[in-house]
């Protein structure tokens with residue numbers, strides 16, 4: 048098959064209304080580009096007479112209006128620029144992430160490097176359904192991870208130091224969920240209301256609220272679009288390495304069991320979500336599984 052046609056058939060090359068032209072979507076995990084890559088993209092767009100650049104909802108950059116006869120040449124330039132052609136079909140598409148650590152004051156995890164690790168392992172894998180993966184470094188969930196086929200949220204649970212609380216109430220003020228109250232002169236946590244954002248831990252002037260250590264909640268089966276749906280919690284793990292292993296397991300599971308033509312959210316029972324959860328619990332060492340304290 049001629050290389051231009053092969054390129055035209057792959058994900059990341061989107062035929063426009065005028066079929067002579069296509070939009071090129073790039074692969075930019077977590078939307079992280081350095082200034083050199085950004086300049087390179089602008090130069091490439093100009094060289095191939097693109098009318099401009101487009102920032103997508105999945106944190107990639109698209110170059111529209113590319114003559115399909117130039118696909119091979121632009122693919123080579125994008126490779127050299129470190130922003131190769133991406134994906135948008137039934138495959139693992141661009142992994143999105145919020146800024147996370149060390150930038151955001153609310154962050155519990157390093158979300159952008161986790162996105163790169165997942166991208167490195169799984170990007171572009173052909174699937175029966177589209178797999179969108181999104182990471183937020185805290186329960187504020189700025190990238191709406193639970194509205195993706197696979198979502199990851201970085202969390203931290205507070206642990207009270209018994210007997211030392213002064214009852215100053217600072218943590219009560221900081222908790223937006225109303226999960227902490229002062230009873231009999233000391234702070235009391237309601238685990239049912241706590242979303243594990245970790246804010247109260249950083250607020251205590253006496254450092255009496257300890258951290259459980261960061262953990263990663265992984266959800267499956269969310270979606271945006273016409274009929275949004277929130278994904279189901281699959282498992283909570285303690286390390287980024289375990290996250291990558293779990294995400295790979297989910298992708299393999301979906302690859303073997305899902306049907307094309309329906310979104311993953313519509314076939315969670317058919318792919319035996321419960322059995323997937325059991326297998327993941329059996330696959331992981333107990334030391335990386337997180338259970339609420």
Ligand code: SF4
Pocket residue numbers: 145146147148151152153154155183184185186187188189190
């Ligand atoms: S999800 Fe949390 S850590 Fe990420 S950008 Fe939003 S507030 Fe910051």
Ligand code: SF4
Pocket residue numbers: 203204205221222223224225226227236240241242243244245246247248
């Ligand atoms: S972790 Fe967040 S939600 Fe939970 S008690 Fe602390 S501030 Fe409130």
Ligand code: SF4
Pocket residue numbers: 211212213214215216217218219233234250251252253254255256
């Ligand atoms: S901020 Fe610290 S000392 Fe004050 S009520 Fe909360 S846990 Fe107790």
